Amino acid sequence: MTATRSELAGYFEYTLLKPDATAADVDNVCLDAVRLGVKSVCVNPVHIKLANWLLKDEAPLPVCSVGYPTGATLGSIKSAEAAEAVRLGAREVNMVMNLAAFKASDHRAVVQDIQGVITAAGVPVKVIVETTLLAADQLTQACSLCMEAGAKAVISGSGYGTSPVRESGIRALRKACDCSLEVIAAGGVRGFKRAMALVEAGADRICSSTVSEILGSSS
Numbered sequence: 001m002t003a004t005r006s007e008l009a010g011y012f013e014y015t016l017l018k019p020d021a022t023a024a025d026v027d028n029v030c031l032d033a034v035r036l037g038v039k040s041v042c043v044n045p046v047h048i049k050l051a052n053w054l055l056k057d058e059a060p061l062p063v064c065s066v067g068y069p070t071g072a073t074l075g076s077i078k079s080a081e082a083a084e085a086v087r088l089g090a091r092e093v094n095m096v097m098n099l100a101a102f103k104a105s106d107h108r109a110v111v112q113d114i115q116g117v118i119t120a121a122g123v124p125v126k127v128i129v130e131t132t133l134l135a136a137d138q139l140t141q142a143c144s145l146c147m148e149a150g151a152k153a154v155i156s157g158s159g160y161g162t163s164p165v166r167e168s169g170i171r172a173l174r175k176a177c178d179c180s181l182e183v184i185a186a187g188g189v190r191g192f193k194r195a196m197a198l199v200e201a202g203a204d205r206i207c208s209s210t211v212s213e214i215l216g217s218s219s
């Protein structure tokens, strides 16, 4: 696949999830998101109301992260966070999977955690599975649980993982999800060529904090 810059832009979710992001940062990212024609903008809960206001009548969807970045908060808190984020304007919710339950093979708890957020949110929920912490068979299992729970997509990482997302990781997620879930590449995506390679590997969307730089670069 060879995409133009404007075609590739449509694959991006522009993320602004650093803890010290300011309202001015949200303003800049939303302006860039509209200018570049990205699919969505993801912010922390403290900024979703502002992002929603800035993006009203614009194409990019306001998205909010919950249980971010560890996924280790209580399911009841994730659900409440999701409900409040949607009330403030989130059109999609990104949540981090309960990795502790997953590693303990408590798959029922993992599914309940996701379903609790889906029910509370009432909008599409995308699940961060943090692939750098999973073995190959665990990755397949995590995707199955996301499908069972009714998620819209799996996201490869939070950006706090141990290494950047690679094409091989996206191919593995694509294979595990078949066509049942969207596959989203996230974590350390840098450069136009790398972003294009991730789409060619099967990514339906790419989360990145550096979309302006990627679309402005030639490498």
Ligand SMILES: O=C[C@H](O)COP(=O)(O)O
Pocket (backbone or CB within 6 Å): 015, 016, 017, 157, 158, 159, 186, 187, 188, 189, 207, 208, 209, 210
């Ligand atoms: O999608 C999650 C992170 O915000 C990605 O940030 P990053 O592009 O700086 O790794």
